[in-house]
Structure formats: C-alpha cells, structure tokens
Amino acid sequence: MKFALKCSPGQKIAKRQGRVAIIGAGPAGLGAAGYLICKGYDVDVYDRMPEPGGMTLFAIPNWRLPWKNVRAGVEELRELGVNFFTNVKVICDDEYRIEGDQFVKSKVHLEELIDRYDAVIIATGTWESRRLRIPGEDLKGSYLALDYLFRIYASQHGYLPKSEVYRTGLKSMVVGAGLTAVDAAIESQLEGAREVYLSYRRTINEAPAGKAEINRLIQRGVKLMELTLPVEVSGKEAVEAVKLVKMRLGKPDASGRPAPEPIPGSEFVVSVDTLISAIGEIPTPPMRKECCGVTLRQNGTIDTDAQGRTRRLGVFAAGDVTNGPTLIGKALAHGMRIAQSVEAFLEAGGKRGGSWRS
Template structure:
C-alpha cells in the first residue's frame, strides 16, 4: 500500500503542523494526503507498529504485513513523518483493547495546543459483550482479542497462545469479525467450528456468500439461536446454552427482532467461545467537557466540518462512522481531509490541481504481473457467474491490461473510494452486490481486443502508453455505442460526458502507480503484460 498515493514528494507548501492520533487505515491515509500538501505530520499510536487492525487483527491470509509496512515506511523515510508509538493520547483515564503496550500518555487537549490541528483516527478498539451469565470464563474471548493475540504471537510480541490445544470452537455472530475469527480457526487446523447466529443466513451482515464459503469448508452454521448463558466448570466454559428464536417485527436496525421460544434450550459443548458481535468506536475521550460529543453507540459526533466544536480537533473514519470496512473508513477520511485542508490552508483544494503539480517522469516505474491465459479464464468465469457478463465474450477480448484478482478481493471498496477521490466524485469503478451479499468491483479491463474501440465510428477510442483504452473527447460525439458494446459496462456517462478509467494517467505521468493499485489492501488489483 502507498498511503501517499498522490505524490512522490510534497507538491504543496502549507507550513502547518498536524498531529494524527491513530495509525490505522484512516490515520495513515490522512498522513498520506497531508504530506503531499506540504504539512508537517506527527502520528501517535498506542501500538508498537503502525497499521492498526491491518497489522494487528486482520488474518494474514487476507492482508500481507509487508504491504502495510511498505506504506508506513514510505511516509517515514520519504516524507519525514514521525511516528510516536506505544503512546496513548486521551482526555482522562480509560482502557481499551490493545492498550497493554502503552508506555507514555499525553493529554489530548495539551497536544492540541502544540499543533495547528489534531486529527483523531482511533477506530474501534472495544468489543461488544453479550451480558449473559458465565461470560467471564477463562476460555471466552472476543473476535478482536482472539485475532489480536494471534497477530502478536506471529510478530514475536507475545508468547504463543494456548489456542493450540483447542479442538472445538463456537463463534457467536455473523459479521466480518466472525468470518475473520472462523477463518483464523480453520487456519489453525481446528476441525470443529460452529458459527451461531440469532437470525437467518439472509440477515447475516457478512452476507450469504461468505457464510456459504465457510460452510463449504466444513464450518457448522447454526441459525435462529440466541446464547442464554455460558456453562462454566472450574472457571472454564464447557458449553454455550442457546435458546431457539423466531423472527418478529423489525427492530431499530431495520432487521427482524429475534424472539426466544421458551422450552427450546440446548447446549453446544466447546473448548473455546469467541464473541464476534461487533466492535465499538473508541474516541480517546474518557472524561471532561468533550465527552458530551460521544453518542450512546460510542461514536464521536463532529460537525459538517469534521471538527469537535470550538476546538482544533477533528475526527475521521470509524471513530465517527462506527465499525465498517476499510474502504468505507477511507472514503470518509478522504472527504474529511479535503475539508480540513481547506480550513487550515484557506485554499480551495482540488485534487486536479494537486496532480498538475506533479513533476513529469520519462521512465515510469510500474510493476507488471506476467500475463497467462488462466488470468482471463479466472476473471471471465467470475464475471460470467456473478456480473451477468457472457464468459465467451469476455474471453474473446483478452489479454487485459488491468485485472482484478477476485480470489483475493474481499469487497472492501477501497478502490472505489480512492477512484472517487482522484476523479472528483466520478469513480470509474463500479461496486456490485449480488443477492447473496457478494461485493466486488468491476471496471475497464483495458482489453486488447476491445469491443468499445471496434464499435466507435469516429475513432474516438484510442490507445495510450500501456495500450490502455482512452477516450478522445475532441472526437467523441456521445453516441453511446461504446457503452452498449462493453460487456463489463465499464464505460459510462458522468455529468454529460462519456468517461472511462484511464489508469490514473496524471499519476502515471508523475511516476506513480494507478491509485486503485497503490491502495488496495489485499493486492488484488494488478497491471499485467504479455
């Protein structure tokens, strides 16, 4: 990942200092934007390394640690960003998951007096609890704590946990945290894993598709059951007593309310219980006047300017929106940083103007994956199954220039957020969602045998340096033949113009990689060359 995806060196000269509290995705994206604008950036985080949950929670099967390290090292070495780690910035005293590495504490209000602005990006480091009998047994953990302890052991920051003796696990919940916890259990060789949910698979926040993927791997899905108590012996959970439920009227979340059915209690025996019922935002405010800006769900309420009223303290990402996917946190952050920048600099900030300041580079250092026919088959089979694209038509247009590896993509939507930011609200990436809850991006594949090009009667579709598909707007008469010719529906109308992905041409001219590729957390977007 390259968090400073807009530049190779600062292209602005705003000589102001910003402190960022939190070094997860939102904090690092904030740093990446502001260093390109010429701000002096210091980042404070309670953990021993930057990256937040990308480093300390998400399974390695999903995200490579080297991707994250490369990103924050770039900020540190090439943009002089200072990281103050094992440091907790807060108002008052409080404890959240991940705080055990803290060696230094700084008062948030004192910090705000030392900088022109402070940006809070502390995410969601507190797990929800069930509030039932026996929940404090020794072998009960939360999804976050479970994943966190596994990452610490891998990095040599903690002793290897006792999880190696576990043979049977019950995971309670059906969101992304639950899916991550289950996948981690499977990677450990645990063969008997139950995934218990109080609604049906149709209401599972992770989506039907992800749950069925786990079921195909042997996970036992049990729906319409609700935990009633933990069966405890000698301080250890030996089972979970569930009660069957039926779905009633919609609750405040818009989902059917589970109603317990008396007399249907039963026990699932287990060696480990993982509570995966979600996380809560953790704003670094535990006391004082500013606590009034924290709502009952834990979210930090800020104004339309992303600021805590009457302060120079701003907030971005999940600490404001609540727990979400990486891409949604990034999207909120990118909208916020432009507003914060305009307030601090007094300038009307446009990404287009930032890109115009990039110094042209003759030799572009782009990375390519070697082309193989299997790439085309994988993409076209996937699109044929889930995106209403005829597989044969797709294959006839290969080879492709830019590809999506759908075996790695988890639908985090970061690519869409970045593309939307780069192109002033006109993302050239389309996020699709199937009835089974599978979320994935599609965009121009820059086909060698492009039907859009052969359909254009005015020769308005041309080729660039990489043989990518470009639209010559001087020739285009907006007949829309290309829209109907493209099987992927990548070309579209935006604000009256025919538009298509140009693989971030201004960035490439400045020696940078297309932004969707730079910022994909999972390395699932690639340039290929035959």
C-alpha cells in the same frame, strides 16, 4: 496498500504552514496522513501499537489483506515525511483500557497535543468487541473476538510470545456473522479446534459478512447455527457448554433487517470449550466521557458535524471512532475527506479566528 493517494510520482511537494497531529495509525488515520503530507503540511501520527497499521495488521489476517502491502504504504508515508510515534497512547482523563495497551511505553494527554499542534485528528477506531452480557461469559475460555485475533496476529508479527496467545480448545463456538466472526472461526480451526460452530441470531441471508463468506466457512467444515442465540455459558472454572435459544424472524428493525425473536421453550445445549463473541465493535476514543471539549454521542462515537469537526476548535475525528464500525475502504476514504476539512480550516486561518467557521 497506498495511503498517499494525492501525491504524484516524482512530485515536489510545496511546504505549507500548519502542523497536524493524528491519533491512530489505522486506515482513517493513515488516509488522513497521506492526504495532508501530499498537501505540504507537517504530519505527526501517534499510535499505541508497536508499528503503524492499526487493525489492518493487528485484527485482519494476512490472507485477507496482505500485511506487506500495508507496510509498503506506511513506508511510503515515512519517505514523504510523516513522523510516526509508536508505543504512545493519547489519553484524556478516563481512558479505555484494551488489548494492545501492553505495548504502551508512554502516554500523552490530548490537551497537550491540542496546544502543540494547529489541528488534531482523532482516528482511534473501534478496538473493543461487544460483550454477550450473559451468565458465565467471564469463564476461562470465553473471549472477545478482537482480543482473540489481536493476540494471534501480534504473535505472528513477533510482538507477543506464542504462550500469550489465547488458548483454543477442541470445540469452539463463534457468535456473530460479520467478517470478524468469519476470521475468528477460521483462526479457531488454524489454532487447533476440531469442531467450530457459528451461532447467528438471523439467517445466512442477513449475515453482515455476506452469503459468500459464510458459505466458504461451511465448505471449511464450520457448522452454521442459524436462528440461534446464546443465553448462558456453563462450566466450573472454564467454558464447558453453551445454552442457546432458537429464534424466529419478525418485522424489520431499525437496521432494515428482520428482527430476531426468541422462541419460548426452545433452549438447547451445545458442548464447547471455547466461546468467542464477535457481535460487533465499540468505539474507543481517548476518553469515556466529555473531555477537552470533545463530546461523545450516546453510542460512544465522537460527536462531529459533517466536516468531522468536534466541539473543540481545531479538533477533528475521522473513521470508525465517529462513524461506528465499517469497512477498511470506507474508513480510509473518510480519513481523507476529514483531512480536506483540516486543510480548509488551516487555509482559513486555523485557530486564529477563535471559533469554527461555517
């Protein structure tokens, strides 16, 4: 997977004045690093994981995106001069605590990076899955999809022992119909589940993953439960069953898709011992509220203008942490586009102007 898309083979890169720190070594951060190193800037990338790659290594399966290709792209960046500081978490007061933090060996405050570098790009992605917010969700055997997948892949990379992978029972239910839900359903099978259900509140026609992906799941034996929504998880100490309600589609909502509505009196129960929530991801910036002059929108994304500029001079944001969850290619492209904004900022004098230039 190539990140240094602006470098030509054998090109001699002319050095330019400017040091840039990038927080997050996922697609957006690596795309930005590739652009800036090819333009001659000094680039340092900070990431809390034990190796660069972000979700491409720790949330997406090898069969969907070959890990060797990601590592080859990262190695090319290293050879071009990008410095990677792994096992380092950048924080800003009230930090997010999520899977992967067990690998953190040191922390650095965002303000310190702002002081040390000519520009900073925040590209920390969306590392937290949305909770179902229903009774019984905290029972043993109930997982968030990204947490579930992360431990599987971290173990496959050799960073976690197999004993720390979340246990999958014989009957698993995944809630959602995006690519993360698809991957969680397949991994459930690979981890030993004999029956796997996919509960989705709309139909296959509205599935974010697309009909082809869902049909492939069905061919693998996954049982699609269209127009259903979990409302309660039951069990003494661990998940034993999930109560669902049947749904019907109403008028289109803000997304343009038909809005699902519960059908009164249609509740039913399915016996399962594993429940995985894959109903979307939440942005995970270095802060939970305004910090270092960087503000958040109501949905938790970093507030920026069209050029990726935050309200703090010299600080930019790229990828899912400012746009919300999207596909790898779009995050990579956005990282490169924001790197162009950084280039324009540095060429115009950077912080010396004392304020953003329009």
